[in-house]
Amino acid sequence: MKIARVKVNNRRKAFEITAGRRLYLFPYAKLEVRPAAADRVTAAYIDKELGGDAFSYRLESGAEGTVHLDHVLEYNQDPAHMRDLLLYKLTLEVQRRVARTALSRRELIRRLHTSPAQFYRLLDQTNYRKSVDQLLRLLRILDCDVDLVIRERAA
């Protein structure tokens, strides 16, 4: 997903970013280089050097900052982005458990009823085309109980 449009909204104190078919808000309060009443945002543009994955902005003082779309998606709790983050974290945990287990990789592959290639794809943290379900099955084979914890998010 690339940024299609970015708009400055000084009244709402936020950027309006269009990516995919959605409009995301990103508040100035989350910026590293923050504007102030006497140093407002004068321009925002899609950063072509970053492949359209980020936008940059300029303040009246001349200071500049850049925000990556991932940061915007994370702030807005985009479901697809959050799923990828969950997959990534689960994969790192699986890697740690596989390294620690006494079971051989051949045995893990056999119990998972899969091929070696598929098994190694499961262990690849850069692969997001796998399901959470497959990782949960592997964790179960690694003698792990996975509990689902739902909690209120801190403000």
Add this chain to the structure above:
Amino acid sequence: MCSSRGRAITARGIVHVYKDAELVVKWDLEANVAMKGRPTARVLALLDELKKEGLL
């Protein structure tokens, strides 16, 4: 003539490295692994150097 331009952007313990407007790697500074892409040895050495200098 060949010219290339690289840039990196860091936020929340993750660094995105681009070359010629293409993502080279999305790197997790805490876990020290790639989240996306395959970094070259040169990129890894640069990340390591920047981390040691406290710039990441």
